[in-house]
Amino acid sequence: xxxxxxxxxxxxxxxxxxxxxxxxxxxxxxxxxxxxxxxxxxxxxxxxxxxxxxxxxxxxxxxxxxxxxxxxxxxxxxxxxxxxxxxxxxxxxxxxxxxxxxxxxxxxxxxxxxxxxxxxxxxxxxxxxxxxxxxxxxxxxxxxxxxxxxxxxxxxxxxxxxxxxxxxxxxxxxxxxxxxxxxxxxxxxxxxxxxxxxxxxxxxxxxxxxxxxxxxxxxxxxxxxxxxxxxxxxxxxxxxxxxxxxxxxxxxxxxxxxxxxxxxxxxxxxxxxxxxxxxxxxxxxxxxxxxxxxxxxxxxxxxxxxxxxxxxxxxxxxxxxxxxxxxxxxxxxxxxxxxxxxxxxxxxxxxxxxxxxxxxxxxxxxxxxxxxxxxxxxxxxxxxxxxxxxxxxxxxxxxxxxx
Amino acid sequence: xxxxxxxxxxxxxxxxxxxxxxxxxxxxxxxxxxxxxxxxxxxxxxxxxxxxxxxxxxxxxxxxxxxxxxxxxxxxxxxxxxxxxxxxxxxxxxxxxxxxxxxxxxxxxxxxxxxxxxxxxxxxxxxxxxxxxxxxxxxxxxxxxxxxxxxxxxxxxxxxxxxxxxxxxxxxxxxxxxxxxxxxxxxxxxxxxxxxxxxxxxxxxxxxxxxxxxxxxxxxxxxxxxxxxxxxxxxxxxxxxxxxxxxxxxxxxxxxxxxxxxxxxxxxxxxxxxxxxxxxxxxxxxxxxxxxxxxxxxxxxxxxxx
Numbered sequence: 243x244x245x246x247x248x249x250x251x252x253x254x255x256x257x258x259x260x261x262x263x264x265x266x267x268x269x270x271x272x273x274x275x276x277x278x279x280x281x282x283x284x285x286x287x288x289x290x291x292x293x294x295x296x297x298x299x300x301x302x303x304x305x306x307x308x309x310x311x312x313x314x315x316x317x318x319x320x321x322x323x324x325x326x327x328x329x330x331x332x333x334x335x336x337x338x339x340x341x342x343x344x345x346x347x348x349x350x351x352x353x354x355x356x357x358x359x360x361x362x363x364x365x366x367x368x369x370x371x372x373x374x375x376x377x378x379x380x381x382x383x384x385x386x387x388x389x390x391x392x393x394x395x396x397x398x399x400x401x402x403x404x405x406x407x408x409x410x411x412x413x414x415x416x417x418x419x420x421x422x423x424x425x426x427x428x429x430x431x432x433x434x435x436x437x438x439x440x441x442x443x444x445x446x447x448x449x450x451x452x453x454x455x456x457x458x459x460x461x462x463x464x465x466x467x468x469x470x471x472x473x474x475x476x477x478x479x480x481x482x483x484x485x486x487x488x489x490x491x492x493x494x495x496x497x498x499x500x501x502x503x504x505x506x507x508x509x510x511x512x513x514x515x516x517x518x519x520x521x522x523x524x525x526x527x528x529x530x531x532x533x534x535x536x537x538x539x540x541x542x543x544x545x546x547x548x549x550x551x552x553x554x555x556x557x558x559x560x561x562x563x564x565x566x567x568x569x570x571x572x573x574x575x576x577x578x579x580x581x582x583x584x585x586x587x588x589x590x591x592x593x594x595x596x597x598x599x600x601x602x603x604x605x606x607x608x609x610x611x612x613x614x615x616x617x618x619x620x621x622x623x624x625x626x627x628x629x630x631x632x633x634x635x636x637x638x639x640x641x642x643x644x645x
Numbered sequence: 646x647x648x649x650x651x652x653x654x655x656x657x658x659x660x661x662x663x664x665x666x667x668x669x670x671x672x673x674x675x676x677x678x679x680x681x682x683x684x685x686x687x688x689x690x691x692x693x694x695x696x697x698x699x700x701x702x703x704x705x706x707x708x709x710x711x712x713x714x715x716x717x718x719x720x721x722x723x724x725x726x727x728x729x730x731x732x733x734x735x736x737x738x739x740x741x742x743x744x745x746x747x748x749x750x751x752x753x754x755x756x757x758x759x760x761x762x763x764x765x766x767x768x769x770x771x772x773x774x775x776x777x778x779x780x781x782x783x784x785x786x787x788x789x790x791x792x793x794x795x796x797x798x799x800x801x802x803x804x805x806x807x808x809x810x811x812x813x814x815x816x817x818x819x820x821x822x823x824x825x826x827x828x829x830x831x832x833x834x835x836x837x838x839x840x841x842x843x844x845x846x847x848x849x850x851x852x853x854x855x856x857x858x859x860x861x862x863x864x865x866x867x868x869x870x871x872x873x874x875x876x877x878x879x880x881x882x883x884x885x886x887x888x889x890x891x892x893x894x895x896x897x898x899x900x901x902x903x904x905x906x907x908x909x910x911x912x913x914x915x916x917x918x919x920x921x922x923x924x925x926x927x928x929x930x931x932x933x934x935x936x937x938x939x940x941x942x943x944x945x946x947x948x949x950x951x
Contacts, residue, residue: 437744
């Protein structure tokens with residue numbers, strides 16, 4: 243009897259095992275079938291939604307008639323910098339400061355007439371954080387074949403990087419030669435700019451920019467007695483600019499650029515002496531970019547600037563240059579090396595030099611963090627070491643002209 | 646100062662006169678500038694011997710991150726027709742168009758082609774788009790060119806553009822368009838057959854670039870290595886993905902050729918699979934034409950799903 247029961251149990255167990263074994267593929271196939279049905283339904287939904295969606299990319303995907311459709315592209319970019327330095331006299335030492343907040347409004351006002359306005363505030367520099375117009379200009383695109391005309395307040399085309407906004411820089415601190423001889427940040431003016439693309443051979447780019455300006459950027463004074471700072475161009479009254487920019491594709495993925503720039507004009511009258519400073523700036527620049535797989539890019543760049551002022555440098559030339567290399571090995575990371583050297587217009591026998599190592603991590607198109615280590619030597623303060631931490635955060639659609 | 650200014654201008658124009666060689670083209674071919682190699686390849690099919698085609702983006706360059714080059718401006722300044730992907734993928738193309746100041750190819754002109762026109766867009770965001778959504782495209786997923794059916798729409802748009810700028814060659818472009826569509830049809834049925842056994846099967850990619858391709862061939866998107874578009878893979882996302890892939894027995898991982906292999910290697914090792922790499926562009930991994938590109942995609946997807 244025992245044996246009989248044992249046999250029965252074995253048979254039952256075997257049957258259960260066999261049934262279970264059979265049931266598993268059945269359940270799997272049912273799951274697969276259900277998944278397939280879900281997938282088919284999802285596809286059907288997508289197809290129906292696609293049919294509903296307007297096909298023209300210029301049409302809005304949101305409800306029609308909303309006021310939002312008339313809004314320009316609005317974006318906001320915030321920058322913060324922390325500076326660590328061994329110069330104990332530096333008031334910005336060991337501080338994290340909000341260095342700039344930029345609001346951009348960009349849109350077309352008429353077919354082929356575009357308006358770009360950039361309003362910026364520098365809370366770290368101004369106690370009450372007043373905002374001012376960084377740039378505000380209208381561009382007549384293709385006014386004539388190969389000709390664009392811009393009117394308004396603008397960063398002038400002098401050198402390769404003067405027109406870049408500081409959130410587009412590849413370093414945390416402006417090269418000394420530019421801040422000492424051109425402008426603390428970027429040389430700006432109010433006036434008119436003509437951009438003309440010369441009709442040259444197919445893969446050669448040649449552009450002439452001619453600008454007539456007034457009310458140029460004011461010079462910056464050093465907060466510190468031991469730190470000498472160049473006054474920039476000091477073209478605070480009328481001035482003109484010319485730039486010739488050449489670019490040639492030297493390989494399928496490489497570009498060589500060269501530029502020559504000139505700016506000349508005068509400062510406003512000194513209230514006490516009624517004298518004006520007449521300033522001439524000249525610059526040459528060269529850039530090489532090679533692109534690789536994905537987002538890889540090598541950039542080599544150098545600029546050399548001459549500045550001559552009738553008053554501040556007594557007709558003597560103050561010169562300076564920088565050499566910069568940057569390698570981006572994927573879409574998120576890049577390293578850079580910057581060497582800069584600059585004389586001072588107010589004392590052309592003295593110079594400052596620095597070397598910087600820069601590491602940037604790009605989280606997204608509008609969000610990055612940068613670390614810059616700088617070792618330099620100042621005329622009255624000897625050597626110094628600085629470490630910069632630089633963050634930039636942006637929201638909204640933000641575009642720039644050809645950079 | 647005025648003297649200096651005049652001297653400078655004279656020097657510049659003298660230089661430019663010397664540089665201004667070869668401005669007239671030897672033949673009367675329609676000069677086409679495309680934003681990507683895929684569009685350039687399709688434009689070559691349609692334009693045939695009556696066009697010269699140049700692509701701004703080069704094979705295996707990330708189309709989201711193209712840095713416009715000054716020499717590209719000169720190409721567009723002389724172009725008769727420009728073709729762009731649209732849907733905000735090639736936003737950098739606007740900077741080139743504006744800098745080129747060529748009225749023939751400005752937005753809305755006869756020589757301007759937005760290849761996305763008429764494409765059924767996928768993944769058009771319905772709600773608010775913020776930085777938390779990643780680098781999302783507000784008009785929908787812009788990688789529609791990986792769907793060979795969409796290539797017909799692209800070819801149609803290009804054909805119409807070419808006919809607008811060179812009306813006397815309209816018939817020639819129409820014939821080429823029809824030939825391209827016929828050739829594509831033959832390949833599409835072959836590709837459908839190749840991927841038919843894997844209908845509904847789940848696939849993981851690095852970036853969400855295969856949505857249109859996956860829909861076309863009846864596959865199923867399981868996930869991406871990027872937690873959100875344009876956001877680099879994070880350890881937590883990758884570990885979740887590995888867990889889910891194991892749970893759901895997902896075996897197919899396909900990586901576009903431009904992306905780093907660190908995370909695909911990790912996922913493949915953890916899940917116990919081999920991943921496949923697909924060419925990102927026409928011109929990468931030995932592909933020469935648009936049909937080669939899709940051929941490679943179909944073959945690599947099939948291998949990943951086997």
